[in-house]
Amino acid sequence: MELDTIAAISTPMGEGAIAIVRLSGDEAFDIGAKVFRGMKGTTMKEFATHTIHYGHIIDPDTDKVVEEVMVSVMRGPKTFTREDIIEINCHGGLVSVNKVLQLVLKHGARLAEPGEFTKRAFLNGRIDLSQAEAVMDLIRAKTDRAMNVALNQMEGRLSNLIRKLRQEILETLAHVEVNIDYPEYDDVEEMTHTVLLEKSRHVRDEIDKLIRTSEQGKILREGLSTVIIGRPNVGKSSLLNSLVHENKAIVTDIPGTTRDVIEEYVNVRGVPLRLVDTAGIRETEDIVERIGVERSRQVLKEADLILLVLNYADELTHEDEQLFEAVKGMDVIVIVNKTDLPKEIDLDRVRGLAKEHPLVTTALLEEEGIDELEEAISSLFFAGSIEAGDITYVSNSRHIALLNQASQAINEAINSVEMGTPIDIAQIDLTRTWELLGEIIGDSVNESLIDQLFSQFCLGK
């Protein structure tokens, strides 16, 4: 494959001050040699692979220094794209990194399209499609934990599992072939039915298991939907603000603020939360009054976690009790706020209403109790069904859709065997299952799907 040399600003994750211009392709070293001057006049072509060098980027036309840099040189094929790569680490901010980029573009590189580096890794056989998508998730990952899911996937766990399942289907199909080729042996046919059912059911169970993990995967990616409820003036907005200020809000490209409610993304001790302040926007207005009973029920129903706020300096009201009623059976943390003021609330009654739910007291105005609240959030989350570690989560919506289709296809195969329909019907469904699973790892995709996928990547990846 003849590929030109591409370049882009490849900003590292996090908020590092360093920006990287990355080049990949046959001419990466030639272009680098033109613009980079190392110490004691060393040139890029002499550098050993996988080494880092200090020096300057020079505009060859004017001989002027553009930027002070560290350059990493990596010769293919032991690189991310399997091509020659150089990475120019600039630390002068966006303006100078842009200058460096313009310079390498002027001297022979082409500006990379979004996702083109990863696409090359895929095209050059370095990674499979599900790994490529994991890179994309990694770029978008909002918290450490979401990053771990993406990393696991990148290590090919999902791919390995899918491959095993496909292999099983292939072997089963091979059995069916035996039946078709040697119909004269009766027992072969019976055996085929048994094997077919047994294997298909096993594959289906494995697929369904993967589908079930997707809900958790989604939570890790999008955050636990957390709704703050409480009567007007108890401190809901103050709570939202405290959590946002204590925990750096996560910048997100998911459309956040809706018209009815305010949403913020925060990372509380590794737990990604999508906080929803139901009061939002205009203060002291009743959520039920403002957005309607139906809408507020909807917001509650979709929540993974409820933060129910009460006022320490006020007696419990009927409305408070109704709120407890409304969140029955959900994950709730009860927060009694304003403990800096004289107590009016009956804490024993609150404990009775809260039952097994954690109860935290806060004085948000004085930033008291926030640690305890964060502790409650993280222990609730980590004591629950979600465990970090060696579970393979499916969190990519395309994968989930394909797994659902595969599950359906293999169920049809199972049904037709059970109903005694001719075996070639099951064969078709099994083949379809095999193809659908293949699409997850990119073994049976067409070019346009690949293009579409990679165009979603951020630039420079």
Ligand code: GDP
């Ligand atoms: P919301 O209507 O539930 O969103 O309540 P707000 O967060 O807007 O708070 C209502 C009022 O209570 C504001 O004036 C806050 O400054 C105040 N407030 C919030 N938390 C505390 C607290 O812990 N102690 C005291 N004394 N006032 C608080």
Ligand code: ZN
């Ligand atoms: Zn408010």
